[in-house]
Amino acid sequence: MADVVLNHISKTYNKGEVKAVTDVSFEVEKGELFGLIGPDGAGKTSIFRVLTTLLLPDAGSASVNGLDVVKDWKAIRQRVGYMPGKFSLYQDLTVEENLNFFATVFNTSVAENYDLIKDIYVQIEPFKDRRAGKLSGGMKQKLALCCALIHRPKVLFLDEPTTGVDTVSRKEFWEMLKRLKEQGITILVSTPYMDEATLCERIALIQDGKILSIDTPAQVVAQFPKNLYAIKSERMSQLLRDIRHLDYIDSCNSFGEYHHITFRDDDDYEIQKKLIADLNGKNHAYIEFKATPATIEDCFIKLLDQHE
Numbered sequence: 001m002a003d004v005v006l007n008h009i010s011k012t013y014n015k016g017e018v019k020a021v022t023d024v025s026f027e028v029e030k031g032e033l034f035g036l037i038g039p040d041g042a043g044k045t046s047i048f049r050v051l052t053t054l055l056l057p058d059a060g061s062a063s064v065n066g067l068d069v070v071k072d073w074k075a076i077r078q079r080v081g082y083m084p085g086k087f088s089l090y091q092d093l094t095v096e097e098n099l100n101f102f103a104t105v106f107n108t109s110v111a112e113n114y115d116l117i118k119d120i121y122v123q124i125e126p127f128k129d130r131r132a133g134k135l136s137g138g139m140k141q142k143l144a145l146c147c148a149l150i151h152r153p154k155v156l157f158l159d160e161p162t163t164g165v166d167t168v169s170r171k172e173f174w175e176m177l178k179r180l181k182e183q184g185i186t187i188l189v190s191t192p193y194m195d196e197a198t199l200c201e202r203i204a205l206i207q208d209g210k211i212l213s214i215d216t217p218a219q220v221v222a223q224f225p226k227n228l229y230a231i232k233s234e235r236m237s238q239l240l241r242d243i244r245h246l247d248y249i250d251s252c253n254s255f256g257e258y259h260h261i262t263f264r265d266d267d268d269y270e271i272q273k274k275l276i277a278d279l280n281g282k283n284h285a286y287i288e289f290k291a292t293p294a295t296i297e298d299c300f301i302k303l304l305d306q307h308e
């Protein structure tokens with residue numbers, strides 16, 4: 001049986017006015033590293049809170065490690081580690097005190113589970129007497145992960161663990177997750193960063209409380225329905241407006257230093273030549289145009305268009 005199962009889960013707030021999660025179903029296999037990918041307000045935290053038994057769903061059922069989130073809430077809390085999106089540690093306690101506190105709450109000791117957190121803890125050990133509130137973003141994140149792991153959970157829930165953390169620490173964090181996965185821990189991680197999606201084994205793309213797609217990152221990208229092209233010129237905002245006005249263009253979106261475009265019907269050499277000629281006619285100079293592979297972000301935008 002899968003380690004995390006959601007069956008048509010819905011959750012609303014303000015007496016049904018805010019639909020945070022609508023009819024969401026997916027499963028996370030034992031030992032899988034599964035990503036919930038979506039922007040702010042997509043419903044990720046609500047799903048985490050239902051799965052960690054902190055919130056009751058309005059409809060549907062869910063289980064974690066074979067236990068029902070409503071009926072077996074007490075047993076689930078012993079088996080899961082939860083790193084909430086908002087910094088969850090005691091700011092006035094030191095690194096060491098925080099860790100000891102979380103171990104005590106779960107009726108265990110740091111020594112008993114040290115092997116599991118060792119790789120991560122050694123990186124913050126030099127600061128063990130520093131108050132948690134005085135740590136950098138990356139350090140706080142490592143301490144929060146140690147605290148979520150200290151009772152040796154079977155399933156780990158990480159809600160936007162890399163938000164507000166620098167690029168190097170983000171990379172290190174994902175390497176730590178891979179090592180935890182190798183130890184057999186099931187991991188459900190959420191992120192608004194599309195580039196992190198490729199680091200998961202499978203992902204669910206979520207927007208407005210609804211799942212848009214569930215698959216491996218490679219399959220999500222392979223299902224992008226059209227050829228994709230990247231284009232840039234000297235005046236990027238004007239270029240975006242001008243391209244969007246062309247009736248043979250299907251989509252044009254900003255993407256880093258380029259705009260990504262798809263053509264409505266054919267995208268043969270003739271129509272590509274016409275595009276460049278039309279843009280030259282609108283005084284765009286130094287145009288660079290090339291085919292480019294679709295990314296998760298391109299797929300996300302495309303799926304949003306299809307759902308509107």
Ligand SMILES: Nc1ncnc2c1ncn2[C@@H]1O[C@H](COP(=O)(O)OP(=O)(O)OP(=O)(O)O)[C@@H](O)[C@H]1O
Binds near residue numbers: 014043047
């Ligand atoms: N306690 C609450 N009362 C009312 N509305 C809420 C509450 N919690 C969340 N919401 C709303 O529910 C929707 C989903 O929020 P949720 O926090 O689950 O999404 P998220 O993907 O985790 O986004 P974020 O990263 O911003 O927390 C949002 O529109 C949010 O404003």
